[in-house]
Amino acid sequence: MDNLFAGIPERLDDELFESIIENEAVTVERIVSRGQRSPAWGWYDQARDEWVVVLKGRAVLAFERGEEMTLAPGDHVVIPAHMRHRVAWTDPDGPTVWLAIHY
Template identity: 60%
Template sequence: MLRNLYASLPDKLEEEQFDELAAGQGVRIERIISRGHSSPKEGWYDQPRHEWVAVLQGRAVLAFVTGEERELGPGDHLVIPAHCRHRVAWSDPEQTTIWLAVHYNG
């Protein structure tokens, strides 16, 4: 089935939207849509699998428990190792940020 990563973008977005695109054999691929969203200040993602994440459109900042921050724009990508605590510190409120995330076993 042919689908488009830029299709079906919501006009209003109360919270980040996570759409699973494919999954199987220890891999999950998802599209994440943000518009001015961030993780709760007290909350950190601590995922059991590695995550490769790319920003296809928009801008965002990922913060890590170590104090490091990474700003991502279109085309930027990085690997977040399993159990590397991180959070979305900021996403652009003026435009839709589209992420592509691949969760996989190491």
């Protein structure tokens, strides 16, 4: 048995992406952020839909069309395939733990 809150590093230079389940139909990953954000010049443009939930911490997602969304523990969102987005902010004072499902 594993725990989504186990093994969270005290320091991270980059966001930590860990695959939990992966096959041709679905990918489930844990993401841990500590103040990281996407590069200002870059957008995620994913080929599959993504459902993401913040389990711990806080974050702000930004979308290319100008919308921003603040996420707190328990908040979740579906990001359709090819909806360009990025992480604009994550809590620098503690870990933000995400669970993402790409399908």
